[in-house]
Amino acid sequence: MNAWFIQHRAALAAAFRRLWATPLNTLLSLVVIGIALTLPAFGYVALDNLRDLGRSASGVQQISLFMNLEAGKKDVAEIENRLRQAANGKWKFVPKEEALKRMQASEGMAEIVASLPRNPLPDAFIVEPTNTEPEALEILRKEISGWPKVAHVQLDSAWVKRFDAFLRLGKLALWMLAGLFGAGLVAVTFNTIRLQVMAQSVEIEVARMIGATDGFIRRPFYYFGALQGALGGLLAAGLVLGALHLLSGPVGELAALYGGSFGLRLPGVPEAAVLAALGAFLGWLGAQLSVSLSLRKFD
Amino acid sequence: MIEASNLSKRYPGGLDAVKDASFRIDAGQMVLITGHSGAGKTTLVKLISTIERPTSGSLVVNGQNLSALGRHAIPHVRRHFGLVFQDQKLLFDRNALNNVMLPLEIAGQPRREAIRRAQAALDKVGLLAREKANPIALSGGEQQRLAIARAVVNRPTILIADEPTGNLDTESGMAILDIFADFHRVGVTVVVATHDQSWIERYHPNVLRLDHGRVVS
Numbered sequence: 021m022n023a024w025f026i027q028h029r030a031a032l033a034a035a036f037r038r039l040w041a042t043p044l045n046t047l048l049s050l051v052v053i054g055i056a057l058t059l060p061a062f063g064y065v066a067l068d069n070l071r072d073l074g075r076s077a078s079g080v081q082q083i084s085l086f087m088n089l090e091a092g093k094k095d096v097a098e099i100e101n102r103l104r105q106a107a108n109g110k111w112k113f114v115p116k117e118e119a120l121k122r123m124q125a126s127e128g129m130a131e132i133v134a135s136l137p138r139n140p141l142p143d144a145f146i147v148e149p150t151n152t153e154p155e156a157l158e159i160l161r162k163e164i165s166g167w168p169k170v171a172h173v174q175l176d177s178a179w180v181k182r183f184d185a186f187l188r189l190g191k192l193a194l195w196m197l198a199g200l201f202g203a204g205l206v207a208v209t210f211n212t213i214r215l216q217v218m219a220q221s222v223e224i225e226v227a228r229m230i231g232a233t234d235g236f237i238r239r240p241f242y243y244f245g246a247l248q249g250a251l252g253g254l255l256a257a258g259l260v261l262g263a264l265h266l267l268s269g270p271v272g273e274l275a276a277l278y279g280g281s282f283g284l285r286l287p288g289v290p291e292a293a294v295l296a297a298l299g300a301f302l303g304w305l306g307a308q309l310s311v312s313l314s315l316r317k318f319d
Numbered sequence: 320m321i322e323a324s325n326l327s328k329r330y331p332g333g334l335d336a337v338k339d340a341s342f343r344i345d346a347g348q349m350v351l352i353t354g355h356s357g358a359g360k361t362t363l364v365k366l367i368s369t370i371e372r373p374t375s376g377s378l379v380v381n382g383q384n385l386s387a388l389g390r391h392a393i394p395h396v397r398r399h400f401g402l403v404f405q406d407q408k409l410l411f412d413r414n415a416l417n418n419v420m421l422p423l424e425i426a427g428q429p430r431r432e433a434i435r436r437a438q439a440a441l442d443k444v445g446l447l448a449r450e451k452a453n454p455i456a457l458s459g460g461e462q463q464r465l466a467i468a469r470a471v472v473n474r475p476t477i478l479i480a481d482e483p484t485g486n487l488d489t490e491s492g493m494a495i496l497d498i499f500a501d502f503h504r505v506g507v508t509v510v511v512a513t514h515d516q517s518w519i520e521r522y523h524p525n526v527l528r529l530d531h532g533r534v535v536s
């Protein structure tokens with residue numbers, strides 16, 4: 021066992037002791053850090069679930085393709101050909117005669133249809149692409165519009181686009197929130213460590229005078245900041261999990277009302293580890309800034 | 320060995336606390352630094368232990384030129400010294416044993432070895448029975464002895480003390496004197512700043528007398 025390892029272990033032990041020594045302070049700091057991490061983490065999980073929800077609901081994305089009225093059998097065959105090549109999904113041809121028959125079948129339309137001199141409806145295709153990403157749909161729509169004898173292409177996914185835009189906005193807001201609360205965490209750690217350095221100024225002074233290196237003096241504070249941040253991160257993971265647990269029942273019922281079966285995706289060990297690591301990093305950053313500033317007066 | 324030539328220290332604010340001091344302390348010697356209050360004893364002690372840096376002149380300790388020392392070398396040089404401060408600087412947030420262990424922690428000693436050596440140092444100054452006591456619960460003489468235990472625990476080659484008998488009665492002062500004499504006897508270089516005359520009567524050490532920062536004898 022070399023001196024390096026011994027000193028790091030001692031610094032970690034010292035950090036634990038400091039956390040234990042002032043349980044109330046530690047608890048309050050952890051709650052502040054925990055909440056600071058909970059809000060963005062919860063937002064992240066919520067957005068993640070919403071995106072899943074949007075995906076599953078947008079399974080019936082359709083593109084309706086209407087031909088020119090004067091388009092003939094040859095033109096239809098051409099479009100079929102192109103669809104076969106372009107659309108990697110299902111599509112269905114609706115001839116104008118069938119469209120007219122359907123129209124006749126609907127209530128109150130029979131007489132109107134009968135009074136028409138000729139069939140006013142165009143031939144049409146209903147395309148169901150496999151890739152239902154809003155961007156992919158939009159690209160496909162543009163492509164089809166350029167095909168010969170195509171009068172109009174209609175994308176039945178306006179709400180998906182809106183939903184997607186909403187998700188993107190949510191994500192942006194989430195990042196801003198995370199940045200804000202992350203800065204808050206750094207500030208909380210900064211202040212905690214500043215007070216510790218002040219409380220231990222005699223120890224720091226003595227240690228320096230009898231040969232302590234910079235690293236020896238700083239290390240316990242770094243470990244403290246990182247440890248406190250990591251514990252706060254774990255607390256946040258617990259809070260998010262608890263909140264989702266409470267929500268999963270009502271969300272399931274709501275989904276059932278709309279005929280869907282939607283289960284909340286709960287964060288697991290990897291997500292908790294990420295939160296802890298994030299907390300540790302921010303805590304370490306706060307400690308680093310604080311120690312660098314506070315130790316200046318000892319030089 | 321400590322060798323100073325034309326050593327001067329001027330604090331920001333004006334006066335030379337130590338001025339053109341040249342002297343030599345051989346390894347294993349016991350040297351007393353005396354002089355009136357404000358003569359520069361503490362300043363000289365701080366210069367030797369690298370806590371203060373000289374304004375001019377040179378100071379060589381154990382073959383190392385302290386005035387040319389880089390920032391990162393200083394902590395390692397300091398570990399050769401055992402320091403007893405004028406105001407002791409004991410830590411009141413931990414017990415006696417943990418106070419004595421601090422230099423060993425700094426040196427990266429394994430914990431068990433550190434405890435063993437700290438207990439030996441406490442035994443040496445007659446405080447082993449009080450190892451669990453907080454320094455605040457110790458008498459003035461005991462606190463001074465605790466400070467000495469912390470200074471010697473890492474087996475320094477040079478033991479430097481600033482007024483170690485300053486505010487002690489004669490009897491406790493004598494006990495401290497004897498501890499330093501013990502270390503001197505086993506080959507440790509002992510440098511003590513004091514105006515306590517009983518040292519001279521008892522041990523006839525080499526004396527470095529300061530007057531307004533100058534070495535007068």
Ligand SMILES: Nc1ncnc2c1ncn2[C@@H]1O[C@H](COP(=O)(O)OP(=O)(O)OP(=O)(O)O)[C@@H](O)[C@H]1O
Nearest residue numbers: 330331332336354355356357358359360361362363
């Ligand atoms: N940090 C400092 N800044 C400015 N001046 C100082 C500083 N430390 C000491 N001095 C001055 O330097 C001179 C020498 O001080 P020093 O403490 O070395 O004396 P001393 O011999 O140890 O005195 P005493 O016997 O009272 O402890 C004094 O005039 C003192 O006021």
Ligand SMILES: [Mg+2]
Nearest residue numbers: 360361405481
């Ligand atoms: Mg003094």
